[in-house]
Amino acid sequence: MFKSILVAVDGSEIGHRALEEALAVARVMDASVHAIHVVQTGTYPTLILSELEPPDIAQQALLDALDREANEFLADAEREAAAAGIRMTVYKRWGHPGAEITALAQELGADLTVVGSHGRGRLDRFFLGSVSSYVVDHATSTVMVVRG
Incomplete structure (x- = not known):
């Protein structure tokens, strides 16, 4: 039986399906x-920035856009969970998605981690599920990979 579920959301159709499965x-x-x-x-x-040097205007604009996009994805997930009558806690992290997902799952003591089989960009499609593969290989609990 699962008591704590972590789901990765990325704004993709497969990510949305992963959210639906996690809520179900x-x-x-x-x-x-x-x-x-x-x-x-x-x-x-x-985004490979030196800690000693502040980002230039273009880099900061990109960081701000990525931050806004992340907030939108998480807000959408919260709304969908609320519509299903489920309270959800959201987390935004920066870094390697697979590493951050598995680290948070371990921190939370999640029994189940739900991820989509592919990400949302062309680069992710080129790697054919590198994040989900990483999570499967490194997770300490059960992983559900939702296929497209």
């Missing part, structure tokens, strides 16, 4: 649900 399992099992969105900083060369 939560309803049946009366589990708590947590959603995470990770801004994948490693794929944006302009």
Whole structure:
């Protein structure tokens, strides 16, 4: 039986399906649900910033846009959970998505981690599920991979 579920949301159709599956399992099992969105900083060369030097205007604009997008994805997930009668806690992280997802799952003691099989961008499609593969390989609990 699952008591704590972590679902990764990324704004993609498959990410939305993962959210729907996580909410369905939560309803049946009366589990708590947590959603995470990770801004994948490693794929944006302009985001490799020195800690000693502030980002330039273009870099800051990109960071701000990614932050707003992350907030929108998480707000959408909260609304969908609320419509299903499920309270959700949301988390926004920056870094490697697989590493951040597995770290949060461990921090929360999640029994189940739900991820989509592919991400939302062309680069993610090229890697064919590198984040979900990472989560499957590194998670300490059960992982559900939702396919498209």
